[in-house]
Structure formats: structure tokens, C-alpha cells
Amino acid sequence: MSTMAIRMPTRQLFIDGEWREPVQRKRILIINPANEQTIGDIPAATAEDVDIAVEAARKAFFRNSGKDWSSTTGAHRAKYLRAIAAKIKDRKAELVKLEAIDSGKPLVEASLDMDDVIGCFEYFAGIAERLDSEQRTPVSLPMETFKCHLLKEPIGVVGLISPWNYPLLMAIWKVAPALASGCTAILKPSELASVTCLELAEVCMEVGLPPGVLNILTGLGPEAGAPLVTHPHVAKISFTGSDTTGVKIMTAAAQLVKPVTLELGGKSPIVVFEDVDLDTAAEWTLFGCFWTNGQICSATSRLLVHESIAATFLEKLVKWCEKIKISDPLEEGCRLGPIVSRRQYEKVMKYISTAKEEGATILCGGARPEHLEKGYFVQPTIITDVKTSMQIWIEEVFGPVLCVKTFATEDEAIDLANDTHYGLAAAVISKDLDRCERMAKAFQVGAVWVNCSQPCFYQAPWGGKKRSGFGRELGERGLDIYLNVKQVTQYVSSEPWDWYKSP
Numbered sequence: 001m002s003t004m005a006i007r008m009p010t011r012q013l014f015i016d017g018e019w020r021e022p023v024q025r026k027r028i029l030i031i032n033p034a035n036e037q038t039i040g041d042i043p044a045a046t047a048e049d050v051d052i053a054v055e056a057a058r059k060a061f062f063r064n065s066g067k068d069w070s071s072t073t074g075a076h077r078a079k080y081l082r083a084i085a086a087k088i089k090d091r092k093a094e095l096v097k098l099e100a101i102d103s104g105k106p107l108v109e110a111s112l113d114m115d116d117v118i119g120c121f122e123y124f125a126g127i128a129e130r131l132d133s134e135q136r137t138p139v140s141l142p143m144e145t146f147k148c149h150l151l152k153e154p155i156g157v158v159g160l161i162s163p164w165n166y167p168l169l170m171a172i173w174k175v176a177p178a179l180a181s182g183c184t185a186i187l188k189p190s191e192l193a194s195v196t197c198l199e200l201a202e203v204c205m206e207v208g209l210p211p212g213v214l215n216i217l218t219g220l221g222p223e224a225g226a227p228l229v230t231h232p233h234v235a236k237i238s239f240t241g242s243d244t245t246g247v248k249i250m251t252a253a254a255q256l257v258k259p260v261t262l263e264l265g266g267k268s269p270i271v272v273f274e275d276v277d278l279d280t281a282a283e284w285t286l287f288g289c290f291w292t293n294g295q296i297c298s299a300t301s302r303l304l305v306h307e308s309i310a311a312t313f314l315e316k317l318v319k320w321c322e323k324i325k326i327s328d329p330l331e332e333g334c335r336l337g338p339i340v341s342r343r344q345y346e347k348v349m350k351y352i353s354t355a356k357e358e359g360a361t362i363l364c365g366g367a368r369p370e371h372l373e374k375g376y377f378v379q380p381t382i383i384t385d386v387k388t389s390m391q392i393w394i395e396e397v398f399g400p401v402l403c404v405k406t407f408a409t410e411d412e413a414i415d416l417a418n419d420t421h422y423g424l425a426a427a428v429i430s431k432d433l434d435r436c437e438r439m440a441k442a443f444q445v446g447a448v449w450v451n452c453s454q455p456c457f458y459q460a461p462w463g464g465k466k467r468s469g470f471g472r473e474l475g476e477r478g479l480d481i482y483l484n485v486k487q488v489t490q491y492v493s494s495e496p497w498d499w500y501k502s503p
Contacts, residue, residue, distance in 0.1 A: 002045070006098070006101060008030055008098070008101075008102075008195060008403060009098075009198070009199065010040065011198040011201070012043050013045055013215075013216065013218065014198065014201030014215060014216040015049070015052055015212075015215050016052075016053075016056035016060075017205065017210070018211070019045070019194045019201075020049075022043045022045050022049050023046065024046050026044035026046065026219075027042065028044045028191050028218070030042050030102065032101055032102075032187045033103075033104035033339060033396050034101070034328045034337065034375045035328070035347075035375055036375060036376070038498070039101070042191070042194050043218055043219070044191070044218065044223065044224070044501075045188075045224040046224065046227075047223070047224075050186070050224060051227075051232060051269045054186060054228075054234060055184055057212050058184070059212050060210055060211060060212030060213045061157055061184045063212075066182075068071065068210050070153075070182040070183070070184070070350040072152075072182070073132050074128035074130070074131035077128050077179060077182065078128040078129050078180070079125075080179070080450060081176060081180060081304050082125045084121050084203055084209070085117075085121035085125070087203045087456070088114070088117055088121070088200075088203060090197070092114050092118075093202070095114055095168070095199060096111045096114050097330070098111075099114070099194050099195075099196050100330055100337070101329070101330070101396050102167065102195040103164060103192075103193040103340055104293060104329055104339065104340055105280055105292055106293075106336070106337050107330050113169045116169050116458065117168050117169050117172045120169070120173065123174050123459065124176035124180040125180065127177070127180055127476060127478075127479050128180035128479075129414065131152060131180070135150075135388075136149045136150070136151065137149060137150045138317075139487065141489075142492075145492060146489055146491055147489070148487055148488065148490070149488050150486065151223065151486040151487075152483045152484075153485075153486055154181045154182035154482060154484070155183060155236050155259075155483060155484050156183065156235030157183065157184050157186070157233055158184075158185050158235060158236045158237070158482060159186050159228040159229060159231070159234045159237045159238070160175060160185055160186065160187045160188065161188045161237065161239045162174060162188070162189050162190065162240055163190050163240045163241045163250075164189075164192040164340055165193075165292055165295040167194065167195070167196050168187060168197060168199075168200065169193065171187055171197050171200070173240075173458070173474060173478070175187055176392065177397075177479045177481075177482055178482050179214065180479060180482075181482035181483050183236075184213050184214070185213070185214050185215070186216070186217060186234070187320065188219065188224055189216070189218060190241075191218060191219060191220050191221075192340050192341050196252075197216055198216060200214075201214075202460075205242055221245065225249075226248075229252045230252050230255070232256060235259075236260070236261075237258060237260045238260070238261040238481065239260065239262055240262075240297070240372055241263075241264065242259070242265065243264040243265045243422075243467050243468075243469075246469060248264070259314050260471075261463075261469075261471030261473065262469030262471065263424075263462070263463055263469050263473065264297070264422075264464070264467060264469040265396040265398075265424070265467070265468060266299065266423075266424030267301060267302060267394070267396050267420045267421075268298055268301065268302065268424055268425040268426075268427070268445070269417035269420075269443075270285055270289075270300035270303055270304070270427040270429065271304045271413045271430075271433070272306065272313065272429045272430075273307050273413075273428075273431075274308045274365060275432060276429050276430060276431065277431075278310040278313055280429075281429045283320060284382065285300070285402070285429075286317065286324070287314070287453060289301050289400065289402040290324065290335075290336060290400045290402075291454050293336055293400055294398065294399045294400030294401060295344075295398050295399065296398075296454070297424060297468075298454065300427045300449075301396075301397060301401065301402055301403065301470055302393065302420075303403070303405070304404075304405055304406070304416050304417060305404065305405075305406055306413075307406040307407065310404075314382070314404065317364075317402075318382065321364050321365065321382065322364075323381075326369045326372065326377055328375070336377075337377075338376040338377045339376040339377070342376060344376070345378065345399075347398070348378055348397055348400075348401065349378070351395070351401060352366045352378075352383070354392070355383050355390060355391065355392040355403070358387075359390075360383050360384065360385050360392060360403070361385040362381065362383055363380075363381060363382065363383065363384045364379075364380070364382050364439075365380050365381030366381045367463070372469075373411055378399055380400045380402075381399075382484075383404065386404060386405050388405075388416070388419055390403075394421075406443055410439075414442045417443060418442070418444045421467040422464070422467050423444050423446065423447055423464045423467070424445060424447065424458070424464035424469075425446065425448070426439075426443035426445045426447075426448055426449070427449040427450075427452065427453040428440065428443075433450075436451070444465060444466065445468075446462070446472075447464075457474075458475070459475055460474060460480065461473070461474055461475035461477045462475070462478075
């Protein structure tokens with residue numbers, strides 16, 4: 001399949017249910033990371049467009065006293081979510097190709113992502129329906145003269161800022177629960193991969209989603225993301241991306257006491273004990289770091305391996321690495337595509353050269369694959385002789401780069417695993433399930449994988465601690481971050497309150 005056969009759609013911003021040209025008429029080029037060619041462009045929103053979109057979202061939130069969207073039943077909103085899922089299913093083949101070309105991820109991965117997009121909409125449709133039965137939940141009080149119940153209401157207009165590594169899927173992790181809750185939203189996807197998010201706009205039009213309920217603004221962070229974060233009429237921000245940007249968002253939102261949910265970086269450990277099947281452990285170790293071309297916040301990019309098997313295990317890893325097919329993402333059997341952009345590619349290469357300068361050993365990879373002259377490709381890379389003071393141990397690379405340390409005891413493994421500012425995920429591989437349980441408890445993270453790495457299900461809550469951020473997306477809790485819980489307390493006695501003397 002050739003990239004040339006697929007045309008990138010030309011779109012505008014999606015505001016108030018229709019396509020709108022950006023006020024400043026700016027556009028951003030789309031570069032195919034597999035061959036470095038310009039294949040189209042996307043609109044670039046600025047503060048003026050943000051104002052228009054927020055106004056549209058506010059109007060949609062309050063329209064008809066909220067009866068059109070925000071205060072209608074969850075069941076009513078669920079119908080739209082299911083209709084969107086069905087339309088995406090119809091267009092899956094085309095969307096998968098656009099995703100692979102735009103982001104550089106292997107076609108087979110883009111296809112799995114799209115299944116998750118469909119499933120995620122359907123899942124939150126079910127959660128929206130359940131919300132109806134949770135309204136007016138009674139609260140038991142110590143005084144019979146009062147009655148109390150709870151109302152769960154949408155928080156308002158929300159700003160959703162999503163990353164480029166799972167362009168449509170990570171956007172939907174936010175869009176589906178935000179809409180299920182009754183919020184209206186402005187989605188700002190990453191400028192490095194926005195194509196499928198703009199196609200979502202087309203889907204929303206086709207299913208007749210009320211205008212203004214979802215607005216999609218593509219553009220640069222400082223020009224479109226920043227004004228969204230500081231907008232006085234945006235009630236909440238949900239952000240997935242780097243911790244550097246996360247700090248800026250939290251700081252800006254703090255000025256307005258605006259709640260944020262942050263899913264930031266990671267430098268997650270995978271701990272391999274001496275009792276494992278080497279091939280099984282090798283495959284999970286590589287998958288945990290090289291899936292999505294290594295560009296994944298929860299990548300288990302620090303391998304901690306028991307010293308007694310280290311030499312044999314590393315030999316095994318190198319042999320497995322040699323079998324990974326690196327190619328254009330659309331090629332049959334591709335398992336590693338290009339890094340998303342030139343800037344990211346240079347960043348990854350710099351991490352590798354710095355590791356070398358600091359005295360680490362590049363065990364395998366570390367360069368561009370010889371058979372690919374164009375494109376931002378990096379061989380799967382394994383780095384050994386790593387010290388805990390090295391940059392490669394401390395910082396998130398966001399590329400197919402695994403660094404390795406050995407350990408002697410379980411306690412040492414725990415100390416090394418937790419030796420990071422981050423706290424998103426961790427994995428343990430061992431046949432001793434008691435030990436796995438001890439490790440799962442000891443890891444200071446939001447997600448633990450036992451005898452695997454990276455599976456992610458939208459039924460389970462996702463998020464981290466420490467510098468990986470806070471708040472949970474997905475699962476039943478994924479809705480909570482978009483809801484305001486209101487207590488309603490009523491005096492039910494016919495007796496006077498009798499606090500003051502009657503005149």
C-alpha cells in the first residue's frame with residue numbers, strides 16, 4: 001500500500017457544529033514522518049478562535065435551560081455517543097490509514113487504537129445511562145427533621161488537550177466521558193497529529209450532535225492551548241502530555257482556581273526476576289518499551305534484571321530486536337515506524353549520544369536503520385552500563401530506547417524501581433505470584449502490570465502519581481472528573497425551627 005494513494009482531507013476548525021476558517025487564516029503543514037514529505041495542512045487556531053469556540057460551547061451548555069444537552073438524561077446523550085461509535089466503525093479502514101500516515105505508528109497498531117476508540121464511546125454511553133440511576137442518591141443524616149440527596153451535574157465547558165502518540169484515542173479518552181457527563185467541550189489535539197481528530201468533527205456533523213457541544217481547534221500550544229487554559233469561561237482542563245507543559249498549565253489554571261487533570265510523563269520500570277521463561281520475558285520487555293515506536297508515556301523503559309540471568313537475558317533481547325521489522329507504517333508486518341517529527345527524532349538521538357558520552361554502552365541499535373534513507377526512523381536501542389546519575393536513567397526519552405540495570409535482591413529492585421520523579425506505571429515479571437503481589441504493593445505508581453507490560457483497558461482507571469500527574473481517566477472514575485456533586489438538604493418537619501424567640 002503506498003502512502004501516495006491516500007489523500008489527506010483539507011479541513012477547517014470545527015466550531016458550533018460547522019467548519020470555520022481560523023480568524024488569522026494560519027495553517028500548519030502535515031509532514032509524513034516515514035518519508036519527510038509534506039502531505040497536507042491543518043488550520044491553526046489562535047486566541048480569537050478560542051473565544052468563538054468557548055462562546056459556542058457555553059451557548060450549547062445553557063441552551064434551552066440545558067435541556068438540549070447539559071441537563072438532559074444520560075440516556076439521551078448515550079444515543080449520540082453510540083451513533084458516533086457506529087460512524088467511526090463504518091469509516092475505520094480510512095481513519096486507520098490516516099492515523100498511521102500522520103503519526104507514524106504501524107498500521108496494525110492504528111487499527112487496534114481505532115477499535116478502542118469505538119469501544120470507549122460505547123463504554124461511556126453505558127456509564128452515561130447509569131448516571132441517571134445515580135441521581136438523587138439519598139444521604140443518611142443523624143436528624144430526622146432533615147432529608148438530603150445528591151445531584152451529579154456536569155462541571156461546565158471543558159478544555160481537552162490531547163497528545164500526538166495516540167491522536168484519536170487519547171482525545172476520545174477525554175471527549176467520551178466529558179460528553180457523557182453533559183459537559184460541552186473544546187478539544188485541542190497536538191499539532192503534530194491532528195488529522196483524525198478533525199475527521200471526528202465530520203462524524204459529529206453526520207450524527208447531528210447539537211452544535212457547540214464539541215468544538216475541535218487544531219493549532220500550536222502557545223497560540224491555541226494557552227488561551228484555552230486561561231479562558232475565564234472554561235471550567236476545567238484535562239491535559240495529557242509532557243510534565244514541562246503540565247507545570248505551565250497547572251500554574252496558569254491556578255490563577256483562576258481552575259481544576260486540572262494531568263496525565264504527564266513516565267520513566268517506568270520493568271523488573272525481571274531470575275525464575276522467568278526468558279523468551280516470554282524478552283518479548284514483554286521489548287513490547288513494553290517499543291510499542292507505539294517507544295512514544296508512550298507509560299513505556300517500561302528502565303529494565304531491572306536479576307544479576308544471575310542478566311547476560312543471558314540481554315543476549316536474548318538483542319536476538320529478538322534483530323527480528324523487529326522497521327519500515328513504512330503501511331507496510332505489511334511493520335512493527336516499528338518512524339518517530340513523529342524531526343524535532344522528536346533529534347531529541348531521541350541526542351539522548352542516545354549523551355548516554356554514550358556519560359559512559360553507558362549502546363548494546364544494540366542507537367542509529368538510523370541502514371535500509372531507510374528517509375524518515376525519522378530509530379533502530380530499537382538497548383543501553384547498558386547505566387548509572388542512576390545518568391540522564392538516560394532519569395529523563396523520559398519518548399523513543400524506542402531501553403536502559404538496563406541489574407539487581408541482586410528484591411529490596412534493591414524496589415529501590416531502583418521507585419528511584420524516579422515519575423509514578424505512572426511499573427511491571428514485574430516472575431513466576432512467583434506472592435513476590436509479584438509484594439512488588440505490586442511496593443511500586444509507587446498508578447498502574448502495575450504483572451507478567452506483561454502496556455495492556456490498557458478503558459474499563460480500568462488510568463493515571464499516575466508524583467510527577468506523572470494526578471486524577472484518573474477511564475473506568476467509572478473517568479466520569480467523575482467532569483462532574484460537580486451537589487448536595488440538596490431539605491427541612492421536612494412541620495415544627496418551627498425555634499432558634500429565636502418568636503416576636
